[in-house]
Amino acid sequence: TQLLEQSPQFLSIQEGENLTVYCNSSSVFSSLQWYRQEPGEGPVLLVTVVTGGEVKKLKRLTFQFGDARKDSSLHITAAQPGDTGLYLCAGRRNNDMRFGAGTRLTVKP
Amino acid sequence: GAGVSQTPSNKVTEKGKYVELRCDPISGHTALYWYRQSLGQGPEFLIYFQGTGAADDSGLPNDRFFAVRPEGSVSTLKIQRTERGDSAVYLCASSLGVRETQYFGPGTRLLVL
Numbered sequence: 001t002q003l004l005e006q007s008p009q010f011l012s013i014q015e016g017e018n019l020t021v022y023c024n025s026s027s028v029f030s031s032l033q034w035y036r037q038e039p040g041e042g043p044v045l046l047v048t049v050v051t052g053g054e055v056k057k058l059k060r061l062t063f064q065f066g067d068a069r070k071d072s073s074l075h076i077t078a079a080q081p082g083d084t085g086l087y088l089c090a091g092r093r094n095n096d097m098r099f100g101a102g103t104r105l106t107v108k109p
Numbered sequence: 110g111a112g113v114s115q116t117p118s119n120k121v122t123e124k125g126k127y128v129e130l131r132c133d134p135i136s137g138h139t140a141l142y143w144y145r146q147s148l149g150q151g152p153e154f155l156i157y158f159q160g161t162g163a164a165d166d167s168g169l170p171n172d173r174f175f176a177v178r179p180e181g182s183v184s185t186l187k188i189q190r191t192e193r194g195d196s197a198v199y200l201c202a203s204s205l206g207v208r209e210t211q212y213f214g215p216g217t218r219l220l221v222l
Contacts, residue, residue, distance in 0.1 A: 101151045
C-alpha cells in the first residue's frame, strides 16, 4: 500500500490545456516535495511546501499544500510539450522521505 | 559543479550473481540516500547514511542487500545472490544534511536475467 496516492496515474493532454494532479495521504507530513523525472534521469526537485494551506508558484506551475498537511496539488497552466514527464510527490516525516507512484504527463503539440 | 554520479549506468547480470553499485555524492554532502525504482513506480527508500554510519536501513528488503560508506563520501550498494525481482533502477541522492534538499543521480539500471 502506497503511503502517498497520486492521481491520475496517466494524463495525456494537448498543448495549451490546463491540468491538475493530486497527491493524497492519510498521514501528516512536516513537508511535501514535488519532483519531475524524465526518462533515464533522476528526479529533480520543483518545490517544497511546508506550511498547511501554503501556495507556491513557479512560472506556470502552482503548488498547494492542504491545510492538514496530508495532501497537495499541482496545477499547470497552458501546458507545453516540455512539461512532459513523471511528476512525483514525496512526503517527509522526521528524517525520511516517502514517494508516491507518480503521474505520468504527456503534452502533445 | 559536479552532481551526483552513479556507476555503472547499466548492469546486466545473471540470477544468483553478486553486484556492486557505486554512488559518488556531491562534494561536502554529509547525507547519502539509496532508493529503488521499479517500472511504473516512485522511488522506494532503501537506506540512508549520515557520514559513515547507516542512520536508517529499514528500507532494505532483506539481508541480501547491504550498503557501505566507509569514508563518508562514496557509497556502494551490494546485492548478493541476485534475483529477477531485484531488476529496477537504483537511485542515489545526497544532501548537505539530513532534511536538506536531496539531489539525485541518474541511477543504475539493473537487469537480472
